Amino acid sequence: xxxxxxxxxxxxxxxxxxxxxxxxxxxxxxxxxxxxxxxxxxxxxxxxxxxxxxxxxxxxxxxxxxxxxxxxxxxxxxxxxxxxxxxxxxxxxxxxxxxxxxxxxxxxxxxxxxxxxxxxxxxxxxxxxxxxxxxxxxxxxxxxxxxxxxxxxxxxxxxxxxxxxxxxxxxxxxxxxxxxxxxxxxxxxxxxxxxxxxxxxxxxxxxxxxxxxxxxxxxxxxxxxxxxxxxxxxxxxxxxxxxxxxxxxxxxxxxxxxxxxxxxxxxxxxxxxxxxxxxxxxxxxxxxxxxxxxxxxxxxxxxxxxxxxxxxxxxxxxxxxxxxxxxxxxxxxxxxxxxxxxxxxxxxxxxxxxxxxxxxxxxxxxxxxxxxxxxxxxxxxxxxxxxxxxxxxxxxxxxxxxxxxxxxxxxxxxxxxxxxxxxxxxxxxxxxxxxxxxxxxxxxxxxxxxxxxxxxxxxxxxxxxxxxxxxxxxxxxxxxxxxxxxxxxxxxxxxxxxxxxxxxxxxxxxxxxxxxxxxxxxxxxxxxxxxxxxxxxxxxxxxxxxxxxxxxxxxxxxxxxxxxxxxxxxxxxxxxxxxxxxxxxxxxxxxxxxxxxxxxxxxxxxxxxxxxxxxxxxxxxxxxxxxx
Numbered sequence: 001x002x003x004x005x006x007x008x009x010x011x012x013x014x015x016x017x018x019x020x021x022x023x024x025x026x027x028x029x030x031x032x033x034x035x036x037x038x039x040x041x042x043x044x045x046x047x048x049x050x051x052x053x054x055x056x057x058x059x060x061x062x063x064x065x066x067x068x069x070x071x072x073x074x075x076x077x078x079x080x081x082x083x084x085x086x087x088x089x090x091x092x093x094x095x096x097x098x099x100x101x102x103x104x105x106x107x108x109x110x111x112x113x114x115x116x117x118x119x120x121x122x123x124x125x126x127x128x129x130x131x132x133x134x135x136x137x138x139x140x141x142x143x144x145x146x147x148x149x150x151x152x153x154x155x156x157x158x159x160x161x162x163x164x165x166x167x168x169x170x171x172x173x174x175x176x177x178x179x180x181x182x183x184x185x186x187x188x189x190x191x192x193x194x195x196x197x198x199x200x201x202x203x204x205x206x207x208x209x210x211x212x213x214x215x216x217x218x219x220x221x222x223x224x225x226x227x228x229x230x231x232x233x234x235x236x237x238x239x240x241x242x243x244x245x246x247x248x249x250x251x252x253x254x255x256x257x258x259x260x261x262x263x264x265x266x267x268x269x270x271x272x273x274x275x276x277x278x279x280x281x282x283x284x285x286x287x288x289x290x291x292x293x294x295x296x297x298x299x300x301x302x303x304x305x306x307x308x309x310x311x312x313x314x315x316x317x318x319x320x321x322x323x324x325x326x327x328x329x330x331x332x333x334x335x336x337x338x339x340x341x342x343x344x345x346x347x348x349x350x351x352x353x354x355x356x357x358x359x360x361x362x363x364x365x366x367x368x369x370x371x372x373x374x375x376x377x378x379x380x381x382x383x384x385x386x387x388x389x390x391x392x393x394x395x396x397x398x399x400x401x402x403x404x405x406x407x408x409x410x411x412x413x414x415x416x417x418x419x420x421x422x423x424x425x426x427x428x429x430x431x432x433x434x435x436x437x438x439x440x441x442x443x444x445x446x447x448x449x450x451x452x453x454x455x456x457x458x459x460x461x462x463x464x465x466x467x468x469x470x471x472x473x474x475x476x477x478x479x480x481x482x483x484x485x486x487x488x489x490x491x492x493x494x495x496x497x498x499x500x501x502x503x504x505x506x507x508x509x510x511x512x513x514x515x516x517x518x519x520x521x522x523x524x525x526x527x528x529x530x531x532x533x534x535x536x537x538x539x540x541x542x543x544x545x546x547x548x549x550x551x552x553x554x555x556x557x558x559x560x561x562x563x564x565x566x567x568x569x570x571x572x573x574x575x576x577x578x579x580x581x582x583x584x585x586x587x588x589x590x591x592x593x594x595x596x597x598x599x600x601x602x603x604x605x606x607x608x609x610x611x612x613x614x615x616x617x618x619x620x621x622x623x624x625x626x627x628x
Contacts, residue, residue, distance in 0.1 A: 006032055013045075023052040027065060037224070037261035039072040063093045063101050067108055074115060075225065077265050083112050094541060100143070103132035107154055119161050126154045126161075131542075149187075152178040156193045163200055172197040188217035189226050196233065204237050228254045228266045235273060244277055251277075268297050272313055279317045287317050308334045328372075467506035467595070469618040472544055473498045476535055479513060483520045490529045494520070500539040504618045511591045518584045519548045519611050526609070527552035539617070546613040555603040563601060564589040 006029070013025040026049030033042035046069045053062040070085035086108045093101035110125030133147050159174035175197050178190035195210030215230035231254040238247035251274050258267035271294035278287035291314050298307050311334035318327035476496065484494050523533045527550045536547040555563070564585050592599050595615060603609035 004032070019052050019056055023049055023056060023058070023061075026052065027061070030065065030068060034068050034072060037075075037263075039076055039262070042072050043069050059092050059096050060098060060101060063089050063096070063105065066092070067104065070108060070112070074112065076262065079112065079116050083109075083116075086112050099132050099136045100146070103129045103136070103147075103150060106132060107150060107157075110154075111157060114157055114160065119164060123158065123161055126158055129154055148181055152181050152187055152190060155181075156190055159193055159197065163197065168197055168200040172201065185217050185220070188214040188221065188223065192218075192226055192230055192233070199233070199237070204240070208234065208237060224257055224261050225263060225266070228257055228263060228270070231257075232266065232269055232273065239273065239277060244281070247273075247277065264297050268294050268310070271297070272310055275317065276313050279313075279320055282320070284317070284321050291317060467508055469504050470507055470509060470512075472503040472505055472507075472546065472615075473501070473537055475507075475509070475512065476516065476537070476546075479516050479520070480535060483517070483524070486521070487524050487533065490524065490527070490531070492524055492527055492529070492531045492533060494533045494535065497534055497536040500537060503537055503539055503544045505544050505615050506618045507595060507615075508591075512595070515588050515591050515613070516546075516548075518588050522584060523548055523550040523552065523609070526550065542617050544613075544615045544617055546615070547610060549608065549610045551608045554605045554607050554609055555601075556605050560601060560603060 009025055009028060009032075013022060013029060016022040016025060026045045030042050030046040030049060033039070033045065046065055050062055050065060053059075053065070066085055066089035070082045070089065073079070073082035073085060086105070090102075090105035090109055093105040096102075106125045106129035110122045110129065113119075113125060114122035130151065133150060136143070136147060138144060138147075155174050155178040159171040159178075162168070162171035162174060172194065175190060175193040178187065179194055181187075182190060191210045192214035195207045195214060198204075198207035198210065211230050211233050215227060215234065218224075218227040218230055231250045235247040235250040235254070238244070238250070251270055254270045255267065255274070257263070258270055271290045275287045275290040275294065278284070278290065291310070294310055295314075298310055311330045315327045315330040315334065318324075318330060473496075476498075480494055480496060487494050520533065520535070527533060531551045533551075534547070534549045536545075536549065538545040538547070589599060592613060592615075597613055597615040600612045600614070601609065602612070
């Protein structure tokens with residue numbers, strides 16, 4: 001068809017019997033409705049087409065369709081559905097081994113995490129996406145263009161992360177990386193981000209220049225989402241400059257566009273700003289209309305941050321219209337949503353209200369609000385003082401613990417030395433029995449103290465580790481030599497099963513050895529005589545998997561839930577009566593967290609246990625250090 005006719009395509013889709021043709025038409029319909037912001041229809045034909053792709057075994061095309069469905073949920077603020085969809089797309093793309101699909105899936109998951117405030121996970125997924133792009137080798141111009149576009153998106157989003165944590169100069173540098181790749185016509189969004197960075201740096205002049213460029217090309221490209229962001233940002237600058245008459249036409253235009261394309265989150269901000277402007281102009285009837293519209297949408301979207309902001313602005317409106325009780329009620333609602341006892345915005349609004357009450361000489365109301373204000377300030381001071389006291393107490397506790405442990409360690413060392421002197425050939429059976437009890441008790445106490453000292457050190461030392469590149473299979477072979485000697489006492493066989501010949505990871509060698517020793521000693525401890533322990537390594541999607549599998553007594557769900565908690569009932573005696581301190585696995589988890597690694601446990605009573613460490617492979621040169 002020379003011209004797209006949705007009615008004709010829809011009719012063809014309904015009567016199509018060949019799966020290939022029906023899938024193509026369904027994909028086309030989903031794309032058409034997405035482009036026209038008709039997201040319910042986009043998802044309807046998208047889900048139907050996914051079922052057809054499933055029958056055809058077309059995993060790669062289904063991934064792209066899932067991205068579109070996930071983006072439709074994101075635009076409408078349904079972040080939970082967006083996450084489920086993007087996670088499914090990532091899982092399918094990993095199965096295809098197509099680096100391009102994997103990179104975009106990581107980027108989409110990162111964007112979801114970003115939108116929901118999980119900045120660590122967002123940045124982690126963005127970096128994974130950039131790393132995956134580097135693995136793509138192609139001379140295809142179209143493919144290279146798509147890779148560039150993906151990198152631009154990631155640069156902008158990492159810039160946004162820096163903006164959120166108030167590192168605005170670094171944010172600007174990341175966003176400028178994006179505009180070095182694409183012109184404003186090709187990518188107006190990047191120019192909006194750079195303008196936003198200049199706004200955060202209080203340079204409204206440069207901000208306006210970039211955002212106006214973004215607005216021009218967003219309109220030309222019919223990118224209505226960012227067109228509205230630009231309109232709202234420029235209007236806000238005009239309001240700050242008290243150029244209300246310049247701001248209003250932009251906001252009316254944004255309002256009309258948001259309503260037409262159901263861009264709810266932007267519509268909320270537009271309505272709030274219009275309500276605020278009309279409150280300033282004392283046009284309370286218009287202010288009420290826009291505040292009500294904003295509140296109506298907020299109840300559907302359920303965005304706490306936006307709702308808190310609405311309560312603050314609406315409280316000012318209530319005060320201006322003489323509704324003093326409602327003003328304080330909404331101010332209090334804003335405070336409760338903020339989840340902090342004392343915040344700058346609350347202080348600013350409270351001070352504003354107090355000043356206005358003084359001007360109006362409303363003595364009774366003034367006294368009530370002053371008392372509330374003083375109460376908030378005093379409560380905050382009390383909390384701050386208590387926090388300082390708690391920090392001092394905790395520090396004193398740690399110092400006392402270390403001091404006592406070191407002293408006890410010296411005393412126990414003296415007892416063990418005395419034991420060596422008392423042990424003699426001519427001692428009676430009873431004497432040797434008591435000497436053995438003394439030795440065993442002292443050794444157990446010394447082992448506990450050593451674990452306590454290491455645990456305390458791991459909790460309080462600088463979180464940065466000096467990691468170096470090592471070959472994991474070789475490190476395991478080195479450790480297993482000594483562990484096999486210990487295992488022979490119970491006739492336990494330790495096998496190694498390395499499914500990938502060379503796996504290089506960045507590790508702190510001493511601490512990594514402690515992890516493997518602890519896990520293998522535990523396996524020996526809880527495996528009966530004549531049992532078996534297998535140490536297996538695998539490489540999956542650039543993640544090293546280290547499995548430690550035993551044929552031991554296993555654990556129930558209750559014990560698994562407490563496994564990594566220090567000093568709990570999860571500690572128990574081994575199959576030959578071996579003692580446990582209850583700190584070994586806590587130390588393991590703490591060390592692995594500092595390696596940005598994870599550990600999973602699978603176990604059933606009577607069927608043994610399996611511990612799986614997941615550690616990213618190294619990208620640095622052999623022996624090169626990496627501060628983490």
